[in-house]
Amino acid sequence: MTTPLLDVRDLTVTINRDGRPITALDKVSFSVNPGEVLGVVGESGAGKSITGAAIIDLLVPPLKRTGGTISLNGDRLDQLSPKEMRRVRGGKIGFIFQDPMTSLNPVITIGRQLCDAIETHLRLGGNETKRRALDWIARVGLPNPDVQFKRYPHQLSGGMRQRIVIALALCANPSLVIADEPTTALDVSVQAHILQLMRDLHRESEVSMMLITHDLGVIAKMADRVAVLYAGRVAEISPVAELFANPSHPYTRGLIRATPMPTADGGVQLDQIPGAMPGLGAVPPGCAFNPRCSRAQSDCRSVVPPLVTQESSAFSCFHPLERDVA
C-alpha cells in the first residue's frame, strides 16, 4: 500500500448566497498516488474546478472551504497561512488553466514570466534561471527558444500558449500538477499535441497529476484512475479500464453511453440520461442522482449513499450495477 501524495478527506466548500450557505462540494474524498494521473470528470457544475481551486486555496469568494482536510506528502495544506500557501502554489503544486490567454500576463514576455516562476521557487540566480527557462521552452516543443523567450503571449498561437502554461506549471519541479480542462479551448489536432506533451513530461518527471476534464476520451487516454463527480459529490472512483468496462455507478454508465464516439456505429441511438444535473442549492434529498436514475428506490430518495470501497474502486450507490463476470 503506497502512501498517497495528495490526500483529500471530506472536502466541503460552500457558497454564501444571500446569507444562506449552499453546499457546492459535499464531503469530497480522494487521493492521488505518487506518479499517478488521477482523472476528475463531471459535467459543468459538478464541482470539478472548485475541487482543483480548493486544493491550492484559490477559491473565489463567495466560495469558501468550510471543512475537510487536504494533505500533500503528509503536510496539511488546509492549515497553512496564506504566505506559506503561496510557496506551495507554483512550487510544490503546479496549475494548468483552461484558457491559456487569461493565465498568461499579456504585457510580460513569456521568457520573463518563466524566469519569474523559476526564480521565485528555486532561487538559482540570473544565468542559471535563464538557462532553465530556455530549456523549458525547448522541452515543451517550441522552436527557436531564444526567439520565443522575447515574445509576448499574443504573438503565439493557442496551442503554443498552452505549452508555455505547461512549462510554467512544471518549471519549479512540483510534485503535483493540477490541470483544469487543459485542452478544452483547443482544436482537436492541437489537443492531441498537448496531451502528448503532458504525457511525455509526466513520464520524464514522474510528477503526479490531477487532470480535470469533461471529456471522457481524454480521460480514457490519459488517466490511471478516475474520480467521477456529480452535483458536488464523488459518484465513483475506479481504475480507468474498470471504469469504462464495468462502471459501478449508474451515472458513470449513463455518461459513457451518452458520449458519441468515433468508433461507435453511426446508426446507434445515443443513450441519454433524462433531466439535467441539479443546480447549486437544488440538490434533492438522498442520492443527488436519484431523480434521473432508473434504478432509484426509496432508500435513494432519503439517505445520501456513502462512498463504499470495494476492491480497487469506490462508489456511492446503494444499488450499484452488477459487474460483468465475463
Added chain:
Amino acid sequence: MTSQTPFLVLDHVSKVYRRNQSLIERIRKMEEGGTKAVSDVSLVISEGETVGLVGESGCGKSTLARLVSGLMAPTQGDIVFRKDPAGKTPRLQMIFQDPYSSLNGRWTIEDIIAEPIKVHRLRRGRAAIRARVDELLVQVGLSPTDAEKYPQEFSGGQRQRISIARALAGEPQFLILDEPTSALDVSVQAQILNLLRDLQKNLGLTSLFITHNLSVVRIMADRIGVMYLGELVEEASAEQLFRKPKHPYTRLLIDAAPNMDTSDRSLHPIAGELPNPAFPPAGCRFHTRCPFAQDVCRTAAPPRKATPEGGMFRCHFDLDLSKEVKTPPLAKVKTA
C-alpha cells in the same frame, strides 16, 4: 434519388473578409488583401438529406453556414435553392451554437416561438398561434406552462430546445444547424441529438449540420464534408468517410480525437499547427502537416477528384487510408 433536381446547389462559392486598409494603402490604391474564409466550395444537397460539415476553427464552416442562410452574400459563386412550383424559395431556419445569445432576453418564450409563425402567417388568430406554440413546446420536450417565462429562467439545454421549437415554428423546408450542441454538457448533448434525430426522421427535413465534432456529425449526417482552411477537402457518405477516407486530413482528424478505448492509449496528433487562415500555404493547403506530402503538393493545388461512390476529395494521390495512419512516435513534437 439522383435524378431529382437538387434542393440546394453551392457553385464555386467563396467569401473574402476584407481587412481594414491603412491610409497609405488606400491612397496608393493598393490591391485589397483579405482572408479567404471560404474558398471555392461546391456542394449539392438533395431533398430530405442531412449534410454535415466538419473542420477545426478557422476552416470556414460557420462562414459557410451564414452564406447559406443568406445572412451574408458570397464574394464569388452562387447559392441556388430549388424553387417550388409557385416560384418561391424554400423557407429557412437556423439553430445557433450559443443558446444564450440566440434568444431575445426581453421576449417571453411564447413570443419567441410565435415570431416565425406570425412573420410567415402560418396560423391566423391568437388562439391558433398559442395552440401551435403549446404543441411545439411539447414536441421539443418542454411544457406549455413554460410559454409565459423568459429565456433566462432556463438552462442551456432547455434554451436549445426553445431554439429548436422556434426553428420548427417556421415550418422550414431547410434547416441550418451551426454547432447546436457544442455549448452543452454530454448528457444534455445526447438529449438534444436524439431530439434532432427524431425530428429529422418524422419531419423529413433537409438540413446542413455544422460541427467540429466528428462523432456528432457521424450520428447526425447522411453525407459529410470536411473543411480545411476554407476549402472543402473531402466529401462522402458518412459510412464511406469513416470507413475509407480519401484525404489524409480526414484520416488524421478521425484519429486525433481520443476515443474511449482504454486498451490502446496512443495519441495521434496531427503534425504542426493550423496555419493562419489569412495566409494559407501554397499548393495543397494541407501539405505543411501531411505525412504523405511530396514536392508536387507544395507547388500545385490538388484537383477535385470524384470517387465511384459519389463523393469527392482534393488530393494529388489516391491513397488507401482505411487503416489508422502510423506516424512515428513523436518523442519531441516539433511545431511549424
Added chain:
Amino acid sequence: MTSVVNTPSAVRPRRSRLSKLFHAVCYAPGATVCAIVILLMFVYAFVTPLFSQNPFEFAGMSVLDSFIPPMWMEEGMSDFPLGTDDQGRNLLTAMAYGMRTSIVVGILSVVIGLVLGGGLGLIAGFVGGKVDAFIMRVADVQLAYPALLLAMIIDGAARAALGAERNVTTAITIVVLSIGIAFWVQYARTIRSSVMIERDQDYVSAARITGRSNLSIIALHILPNVMAPVLVIATINLGIAIITEATLSFLGIGIPVTTPSLGTLIRNGNNFLQSGEWWISVWPCLVLVLFVVSVNILGDHLRDVYNPRLRGRS
C-alpha cells in the same frame, strides 16, 4: 383534437403588467418612497393652480403682504404657510406654478434629446460605416462644449433671430430645444454602443433569417434591449434638465422673471438672501433637490424592474 390543444392555454393564467410592477415596487421600499414623493410633487404642481389665483398675475400680488416669513416664525401668517416674496406672492402657490413650468420644460427637453439622440444613435449603430462616422464626429464636436454653454449659445442665437417678437411661449420653446439638443450626444453614444452589441447577436440573425425587415428588427428586437440604460440616463437627465433650466433662468437668459419656474424663483430670492429673507430662495431650492434626488433613485430602480435579464437569477 381541439380540446387537447386548448387545455394547456387554459392552465396558464396571465399576470398583468400592473401586478408585476406592483410586486417589483413592494420589493423596493426606497423606490416606492421616491415614487410617492414624485407623485405628490406632480399633484402639487398641477393641481394647486386649479384652485388658486396665479400669483404672477397682477391680481395675485399684493405689495402689502410682501416679505412675510413662514408661519411658524414671528410675524408669520397662517394664510402664507411658507411666507411671501418681495411682491407679496404666496410662496406655496408660486412654487406650484414654478414647478409646473420646470417639470414641463424638463420632460419636453428630455423627450427631444431622447428622440434626437436615440434616433441618431440607432442609425449610427445599426447602419455603421460612414453614416456612423459622421454622426459620431458631430457628437464629438458637440461634446467639446459644456452642455450649459451650448444651451446658452442656442438660446442666444434664437433670441437674436427672433428679436422683439419673443413672448413667453417662444422663450420656453427655445429653452426646451436648447436643453434637449445639448443632451442628445449622451443618448446617441449609449444607444449606439448597445445597438452595435445587439446587432450581432444570434437572436437578431434568427429574426433576419425568419424574414423580418430591418425596421421591424430595430423596433421589436433591438430597441427593447437597448432601452434600459437609456431610460436610466433619461430619468437622471430629467433632473439635470430641470437644473439646467433653473440655471439658465437664474442667469436671466432662460425663462423671463415674469413667468414662474423654480429657476426664476431662486433667482428672485437670491436678491434677498443677504438681507435675511432666506425663505424666498431656500424653499424652491429644497423642492428642486428633493425632486431631482427622487427622480434619480427611482430611475435606478426602474432599470432593475424593467430588465428581465436580472430577473430569475435567484
